[in-house]
Amino acid sequence: MRSPIALPSVGPENNLSRYLQEIRRFPLLTAEEELALSRRWRDEGDTRAAHRLVTSHLRLVAKIAMSYRGYGLPISELISEGNIGIMQAVRRFDPDRGFRLATYAMWWIRAAMQEYILHSWSLVKMGTTAAQKKLFFNLRRLKGQMQAFDDGDLQPEQVQKIAKTLGVPENDVISMNQRLSSPDHSLNAPLRAEGEHEWQDWLVDEHETQEETLADSEEMSGRRALLTEALKTLNERERHILTERRLKEDPSTLEELSHHYHVSRERIRQIEARAMEKLQKAMASAVADRRREQGLSV
Numbered sequence: 001m002r003s004p005i006a007l008p009s010v011g012p013e014n015n016l017s018r019y020l021q022e023i024r025r026f027p028l029l030t031a032e033e034e035l036a037l038s039r040r041w042r043d044e045g046d047t048r049a050a051h052r053l054v055t056s057h058l059r060l061v062a063k064i065a066m067s068y069r070g071y072g073l074p075i076s077e078l079i080s081e082g083n084i085g086i087m088q089a090v091r092r093f094d095p096d097r098g099f100r101l102a103t104y105a106m107w108w109i110r111a112a113m114q115e116y117i118l119h120s121w122s123l124v125k126m127g128t129t130a131a132q133k134k135l136f137f138n139l140r141r142l143k144g145q146m147q148a149f150d151d152g153d154l155q156p157e158q159v160q161k162i163a164k165t166l167g168v169p170e171n172d173v174i175s176m177n178q179r180l181s182s183p184d185h186s187l188n189a190p191l192r193a194e195g196e197h198e199w200q201d202w203l204v205d206e207h208e209t210q211e212e213t214l215a216d217s218e219e220m221s222g223r224r225a226l227l228t229e230a231l232k233t234l235n236e237r238e239r240h241i242l243t244e245r246r247l248k249e250d251p252s253t254l255e256e257l258s259h260h261y262h263v264s265r266e267r268i269r270q271i272e273a274r275a276m277e278k279l280q281k282a283m284a285s286a287v288a289d290r291r292r293e294q295g296l297s298v
């Protein structure tokens with residue numbers, strides 16, 4: 001809006017009835033009144049006209065908000081989001097299209113409420129694609145039609161029917177049903193009513209321990225030492241070709257090395273293969289020597 005429009009305040013849930021009574025004092029508009037006010041707002045920027053358009057549809061916002069009570073979120077918050085939706089609808093409404101504002105505004109009101117629900121219902125993002133959002137907001141209704149009221153898993157035939165009706169994969173139906181049936185729980189919640197331990201105390205730490213990190217580091221250092229010693233068994237050309245082909249993040253091509261040494265690519269490939277074989281034998285011999293020194297069987 002070009003200037004802010006003051007609306008009745010939506011208080012806490014216990015004041016909701018007072019809010020609903022307050023918005024009833026705003027009269028509904030006839031089609032002729034709505035058309036005239038919409039043109040005044042569009043053509044002249046008349047904020048008083050916009051205010052009347054918005055307030056005359058506050059009851060519609062409240063009615064739509066009531067249809068989303070099943071998600072356990074405050075109705076007052078849903079109404080507040082819906083009021084933003086009706087203001088966006090009034091701002092974009094074209095009165096010359098031939099339909100009523102309520103028909104156009106319902107989309108904006110529902111979109112605002114659904115976006116709020118998706119961001120508030122769970123700490124985990126529930127739906128990102130249009131198909132997932134459609135599934136989120138229609139799964140409860142379809143389960144009700146099938147009389148699948150329990151929070152357990154759906155039967156295979158129910159999953160198939162819902163997936164077909166909404167045009168989504170069956171796996172998405174199963175996943176969404178499980179998430180809707182299992183609300184978020186705090187990791188700081190106690191295991192028992194009077195217990196000291198929390199759920200997070202039983203989470204497994206998948207990071208390496210200090211001992212494992214040290215062992216990995218020592219093993220890597222040992223391998224590097226073996227490789228360094230084994231490379232010394234190669235002549236300069238073999239060492240250079242093997243390093244360029246196998247030990248660099250951006251390895252050289254056979255073509256590049258063939259130009260460097262003025263030989264064919266096949267010759268470079270043969271030298272590389274021979275050098276790799278010599279390197280593996282040298283490293284295996286070094287490992288065997290180390291085991292003998294440590295008194296281990298080879």
